[in-house]
Amino acid sequence: MKERTSILWQKVNKTNSVTLAWQRPPYDGGSKITGYSMERREPGGRWVKANFTNIIETGFTVSGLNQNEAYEFRVYAKNAVGSVSNPSLIAGPVTCVDISGETRYSLHKHTPSLSDRVPPITLCTF
Numbered sequence: 001m002k003e004r005t006s007i008l009w010q011k012v013n014k015t016n017s018v019t020l021a022w023q024r025p026p027y028d029g030g031s032k033i034t035g036y037s038m039e040r041r042e043p044g045g046r047w048v049k050a051n052f053t054n055i056i057e058t059g060f061t062v063s064g065l066n067q068n069e070a071y072e073f074r075v076y077a078k079n080a081v082g083s084v085s086n087p088s089l090i091a092g093p094v095t096c097v098d099i100s101g102e103t104r105y106s107l108h109k110h111t112p113s114l115s116d117r118v119p120p121i122t123l124c125t126f
Contacts, residue, residue, distance in 0.1 A: 016096050017063035020073055022088065024058055031079040038062060040071050043093050047074070054078075070095045 024033065035054035039047040040062055050062045050073070065071055070093035077085040 016065045016067060017061050018065065018071065018073070018094055018096075019059065019061045020075070020091060021059040022075055025077050025085065028077075029079045029081075029083050029085070031081045031083070033077050034080050035078050036060070037076045037078060037084070038073065039075075039087070040065075040073050043070050043072055065096055067096050 020038070022036075035056055036058070038050040038055060038060050040050040041047045051060060055075075060075075062071075062073065072090045072092040072094075074087040074090050076087055
């Protein structure tokens with residue numbers, strides 16, 4: 001089985017949203033990758049879909065997050081024959097905190113920063 005790697009959070013916005021990025025996987029399961037799907041959850045909670053349309057790019061802004069709540073994120077790749085990869089490693093948790101009108105973030109454990117190389121998502125089960 002190929003090792004799964006992580007996605008990176010890029011920024012936490014004042015509008016209670018988080019922008020995440022990842023690299024295109026090196027293996028496409030034998031068919032062109034047609035998009036990605038993002039999920040979010042509160043730590044220990046249930047995974048819910050974070051996008052309502054197919055994500056074409058290797059980045060996505062998850063909106064509608066609540067102040068002072070922690071969230072975790074993961075992404076799946078989909079190919080032209082409909083196969084879906086295993087999820088990426090979990091990014092986060094990230095908490096949006098509004099201090100003096102400026103939204104800041106709190107990371108509860110080590111999460112790669114923008115200065116780190118964005119690793120690929122490795123597709124494990126096409």
